[in-house]
Amino acid sequence: MTKYEQLAQQIREQIQNRVWRAGDKLPSLRESGKRAGLSLMTVVQSYQLLESQGWIVARPQSGYYVAARPQALPQARRGEDLLLSEQVDINAFIFDVLQASKDPAIVPFGSAFPDATLFMQPKLARALSSVARKFTPHSSLANLPPGNDALRRHIAQRYALSGMQVGPDEIVITAGAMESLSLSLQAVTQQGDYVAIESPAFYGALQTLERLRLKAVAIATHPQYGIDLDSLQQALEQYPIKACWLMTHFQNPLGASLPEANKKRLVTILRERQVSLIEDDVYGELYFSAERPLPAKALDSGGQILHCSSFSKSLAPGFRVGWVAAGRYAPQIQRLQLMSTVSTSVPMQMAIADYLLHGGYDTHLRRLRRVLAQRQSVMRQAIANHFQPTVKVSQPDGGYFLWLELAATQSSMELYHHALAKGISIAPGRMFTTGNHFNHCFRLNASFEWNDRLEEAIKTLAKLIRALPQ
Amino acid sequence: MTKYEQLAQQIREQIQNRVWRAGDKLPSLRESGKRAGLSLMTVVQSYQLLESQGWIVARPQSGYYVAARPQALPQARRGEDLLLSEQVDINAFIFDVLQASKDPAIVPFGSAFPDATLFMQPKLARALSSVARKFTPHSSLANLPPGNDALRRHIAQRYALSGMQVGPDEIVITAGAMESLSLSLQAVTQQGDYVAIESPAFYGALQTLERLRLKAVAIATHPQYGIDLDSLQQALEQYPIKACWLMTHFQNPLGASLPEANKKRLVTILRERQVSLIEDDVYGELYFSAERPLPAKALDSGGQILHCSSFSKSLAPGFRVGWVAAGRYAPQIQRLQLMSTVSTSVPMQMAIADYLLHGGYDTHLRRLRRVLAQRQSVMRQAIANHFQPTVKVSQPDGGYFLWLELAATQSSMELYHHALAKGISIAPGRMFTTGNHFNHCFRLNASFEWNDRLEEAIKTLAKLIRALPQ
Numbered sequence: 001m002t003k004y005e006q007l008a009q010q011i012r013e014q015i016q017n018r019v020w021r022a023g024d025k026l027p028s029l030r031e032s033g034k035r036a037g038l039s040l041m042t043v044v045q046s047y048q049l050l051e052s053q054g055w056i057v058a059r060p061q062s063g064y065y066v067a068a069r070p071q072a073l074p075q076a077r078r079g080e081d082l083l084l085s086e087q088v089d090i091n092a093f094i095f096d097v098l099q100a101s102k103d104p105a106i107v108p109f110g111s112a113f114p115d116a117t118l119f120m121q122p123k124l125a126r127a128l129s130s131v132a133r134k135f136t137p138h139s140s141l142a143n144l145p146p147g148n149d150a151l152r153r154h155i156a157q158r159y160a161l162s163g164m165q166v167g168p169d170e171i172v173i174t175a176g177a178m179e180s181l182s183l184s185l186q187a188v189t190q191q192g193d194y195v196a197i198e199s200p201a202f203y204g205a206l207q208t209l210e211r212l213r214l215k216a217v218a219i220a221t222h223p224q225y226g227i228d229l230d231s232l233q234q235a236l237e238q239y240p241i242k243a244c245w246l247m248t249h250f251q252n253p254l255g256a257s258l259p260e261a262n263k264k265r266l267v268t269i270l271r272e273r274q275v276s277l278i279e280d281d282v283y284g285e286l287y288f289s290a291e292r293p294l295p296a297k298a299l300d301s302g303g304q305i306l307h308c309s310s311f312s313k314s315l316a317p318g319f320r321v322g323w324v325a326a327g328r329y330a331p332q333i334q335r336l337q338l339m340s341t342v343s344t345s346v347p348m349q350m351a352i353a354d355y356l357l358h359g360g361y362d363t364h365l366r367r368l369r370r371v372l373a374q375r376q377s378v379m380r381q382a383i384a385n386h387f388q389p390t391v392k393v394s395q396p397d398g399g400y401f402l403w404l405e406l407a408a409t410q411s412s413m414e415l416y417h418h419a420l421a422k423g424i425s426i427a428p429g430r431m432f433t434t435g436n437h438f439n440h441c442f443r444l445n446a447s448f449e450w451n452d453r454l455e456e457a458i459k460t461l462a463k464l465i466r467a468l469p470q
Numbered sequence: 471m472t473k474y475e476q477l478a479q480q481i482r483e484q485i486q487n488r489v490w491r492a493g494d495k496l497p498s499l500r501e502s503g504k505r506a507g508l509s510l511m512t513v514v515q516s517y518q519l520l521e522s523q524g525w526i527v528a529r530p531q532s533g534y535y536v537a538a539r540p541q542a543l544p545q546a547r548r549g550e551d552l553l554l555s556e557q558v559d560i561n562a563f564i565f566d567v568l569q570a571s572k573d574p575a576i577v578p579f580g581s582a583f584p585d586a587t588l589f590m591q592p593k594l595a596r597a598l599s600s601v602a603r604k605f606t607p608h609s610s611l612a613n614l615p616p617g618n619d620a621l622r623r624h625i626a627q628r629y630a631l632s633g634m635q636v637g638p639d640e641i642v643i644t645a646g647a648m649e650s651l652s653l654s655l656q657a658v659t660q661q662g663d664y665v666a667i668e669s670p671a672f673y674g675a676l677q678t679l680e681r682l683r684l685k686a687v688a689i690a691t692h693p694q695y696g697i698d699l700d701s702l703q704q705a706l707e708q709y710p711i712k713a714c715w716l717m718t719h720f721q722n723p724l725g726a727s728l729p730e731a732n733k734k735r736l737v738t739i740l741r742e743r744q745v746s747l748i749e750d751d752v753y754g755e756l757y758f759s760a761e762r763p764l765p766a767k768a769l770d771s772g773g774q775i776l777h778c779s780s781f782s783k784s785l786a787p788g789f790r791v792g793w794v795a796a797g798r799y800a801p802q803i804q805r806l807q808l809m810s811t812v813s814t815s816v817p818m819q820m821a822i823a824d825y826l827l828h829g830g831y832d833t834h835l836r837r838l839r840r841v842l843a844q845r846q847s848v849m850r851q852a853i854a855n856h857f858q859p860t861v862k863v864s865q866p867d868g869g870y871f872l873w874l875e876l877a878a879t880q881s882s883m884e885l886y887h888h889a890l891a892k893g894i895s896i897a898p899g900r901m902f903t904t905g906n907h908f909n910h911c912f913r914l915n916a917s918f919e920w921n922d923r924l925e926e927a928i929k930t931l932a933k934l935i936r937a938l939p940q
Contacts, residue, residue, distance in 0.1 A: 095804075095805045095808065098614075098808060101611070102611050102612075102614055104608075113610065113611065115607075116606075116607030116608055116609075116610055117607045119607065120606075120607055125602040125603070125605060126602070128598070128599070128601060128602040128605070129598070129599035129602035129603075131598060132595040132596070132598040132599035132602075133595070133599075135595060135598070137585075137586030137587045137589065137590055138574075138586055139586075139788060140583065140586055140787045140788030141571070141572050141583065142572075143788065144568075144572055175645055175790070175811050175815070176811060176812055178809075178810060178811060178812050179810070179811050182810060186681070191661070191683055203809075207809035207810075208809070208810075211656070211806075211809070211810065213683065317610045318609060318613060318813070318815070318816030318817070319815055319816065320811065320812065320813065320814070320815040320816075334565075335565045336681075338565065338568060339648075339674060339677035339678070339681070340648065340649070340652060340677075340678075340681065341645050341646060341811065342646055342648050342782075342790070343788070343790065344790070345645070345788070345789055345790040345791075345815040345818050346789065347598060347788070347789065347817070347818065347821075348815050348817065348818065351817075
């Protein structure tokens with residue numbers, strides 16, 4: 001850890017231990033520097049890091065203050081969430097929720113897509129037009145599954161840089177993470193098999209289970225620390241589970257991330273029982289901490305972990321280019337892809353490969369992470385200012401989702417309908433489960449640049465929540 | 471019909487009625503013109519049409535001769551092909567056959583892809599680079615299912631020009647015809663349902679049935695006239711069939727096309743029984759006749775026909791852009807797509823839409839059809855020159871496949887292995903069925919520009935066939 005990260009961590013702990021409370025003014029930069037024996041620049045960096053993480057806020061001509069924050073984080077529902085769904089069945093209203101986010105007249109808090117303006121990159125456009133020149137008659141055949149060679153090498157290199165041994169040959173390029181997930185499930189399961197998933201879970205996974213006629217075993221998942229491993233172990237003893245599907249980082253919808261120790265234990269538990277892990281890591285690059293958290297795939301020894309990701313959340317939404325590091329399942333995944341979507345769009349594969357070579361992806365990512373962290377803290381601030389304190393709000397270390405909890409008896413579906421009538425979309429808890437545990441929860445998209453319209457929308461939501469029957 | 475088409479048809483009938491036999495010299499252009507009272511230019515046009523269709527060949531300084539052709543066309547297997555597969559299961563070697571076609575060292579007669587050099591178009595490249603300029607942050611949302619508005623309008627306009635009433639709202643853009651097919655089957659069937667398919671059928675359809683756990687009822691299909699409607703009716707009485715999947719034009723692998731009368735009867739039969747028709751028309755634009763044959767969709771009254779097609783065979787292989795005109799199933803198809811591949815690559819949708827506006831698609835298609843017709847006739851000529859007369863060869867009116875039949879006791883799998891050892895790929899009959907009716911058949915790709923290497927490959931195949939045990 002650098003000096004400024006160390007200082008930031010100290011201050012963070014002081015805030016957590018209530019040395020400093022919400023609203024307290026922090027020591028001036030100069031003062032802190034003197035005390036800690038650090039350069040002014042170092043202190044500035046650490047304060048900026050804390051601000052980007054939403055712990056403190058700067059007030060012009062005044063200094064840094066501890067950010068007000070909702071009193072409580074959402075609670076996990078241990079045990080009670082171990083839910084078996086013989087047949088997964090997601091309500092059609094998910095579709096309406098997604099359609100609503102297409103309408104510019106509606107405030108898209110319910111949207112699953114990151115703010116598109118975050119991805120305006122001349123260099124990506126240049127990569128696209130370069131393909132127009134480079135595309136040859138033979139590109140089509142050359143880019144059939146497993147996909148573009150250069151692209152697979154670039155991805156393997158990025159794995160290597162984050163300390164993972166993944167060869168280009170075990171990587172298959174897909175038309176996005178959803179296809180990676182679907183192909184992975186098909187590779188490791190047969191219809192009727194049991195699959196362990198998070199509760200709440202990304203509705204796309206629930207839908208895929210439904211399409212493939214798989215049985216879902218929903219595992220209690222902590223809003224901060226992710227899937228509960230005791231519940232998972234219990235489930236593994238109770239059901240002949242073939243595969244486990246989860247998001248290790250900035251999980252959708254909770255924003256939860258598995259601590260290092262939990263990842264190790266997860267991999268061990270699953271290896272013991274020969275259960276495949278399908279690790280959906282689409283948000284993995286959107287971390288607010290100093291370093292990229294290491295995927296569970298890094299701990300894979302038996303080629304039992306299929307690591308799915310894409311460029312849709314971090315670089316090029318709409319290009320539909322993803323991949324799966326499929327271990328020993330790579331050949332099977334290729335076959336399945338060739339027989340379902342044949343191949344990933346060839347010009348898109350070439351464009352991303354070209355961009356990764358020339359585009360300065362890491363510079364873009366650093367900016368993206370900083371902006372997302374700031375936008376999350378601004379939105380949490382607005383929520384803290386307007387929502388009643390009983391509303392619980394998550395504080396993810398990455399990604400762009402916030403998970404909110406109303407009083408146990410309040411209905412987020414009711415809130416959803418009232419809000420939509422006022423031109424605001426939210427994503428109700430029911431989208432993310434086959435049960436009823438999250439009827440009082442909802443997900444907000446925190447990726448948008450803040451403005452009066454959004455501030456007003458938060459105020460409106462606050463009013464609607466107060467008006468909800470307890 | 472124009473005058474030159476009428477003359478061409480007369481001469482074709484004379485050849486069919488053996489007025490002129492293989493090798494006969496036709497009357498000179500001047501002579502025919504005088505006799506028929508037509509201008510020299512008209513006669514030239516009709517002779518060229520006949521040549522492009524493989525009926526006659528020009529010999530320099532000598533004139534036009536009736537083309538030598540294998541004595542017989544492949545025969546249909548009426549009745550005996552009504553085959554039920556409780557579970558469709560395609561051999562993994564299909565994958566090897568496809569992979570082999572990626573290897574430039576191998577003569578790709580077994581390939582399913584058209585010769586890539588047919589699609590070198592500066593205007594398509596220009597459309598691609600124009601997207602780099604037009605792509606905005608909001609393109610991604612705007613192009614979510616059902617897909618790009620302009621593109622859907624262009625497609626609807628092309629339907630209109632070929633005499634079909636299909637609104638943009640019933641069109642959903644997909645990542646290629648395979649996705650159209652898969653989404654369509656999911657929309658109209660449940661697992662365990664019965665689906666009527668052709669025998670032989672496109673292996674992609676067999677694979678999709680397998681993935682969706684559907685039961686296949688294979689219907690006898692005539693090499694020239696397509697699915698046998700008596701067998702279909704028999705099947706409809708015997709099984710609770712939910713959907714019928716077939717190719718109305720230039721069917722893969724046979725090259726067969728349904729005559730107009732058969733299309734009408736097909737639609738009537740299915741409507742009576744409320745059975746959905748999934749019409750795969752990916753080769754529909756590749757006709758050699760004067761006019762585009764009308765899809766069965768044109769006869770749809772109840773919105774019961776899902777018309778699937780793509781640009782992969784006619785304009786842009788590798789772009790992965792297709793569509794389905796889904797009638798009343800359009801909303802359901804959108805939902806399914808959003809939950810499987812989310813959306814079709816946005817820049818690709820925009821590029822195709824831009825090309826359709828500026829690219830001169832019809833000029834490209836006219837050239838493509840002419841070239842494919844010529845290449846087919848050249849390949850049939852080479853086969854006629856080298857293969858023993860007992861080998862039967864189809865003569866499709868479009869597309870780029872030839873279907874060949876050996877003696878009933880000969881094995882095309884054996885031929886496949888011998889040929890591959892000599893660096894030549896073919897597509898054995900077993901790829902296209904769940905039964906054993908086509909073990910003596912194979913498919914050749916006739917889309918390649920002819921050269922000595924291909925001529926040699928045909929000679930080699932001829933030798934290998936002679937050497938096959940009867």
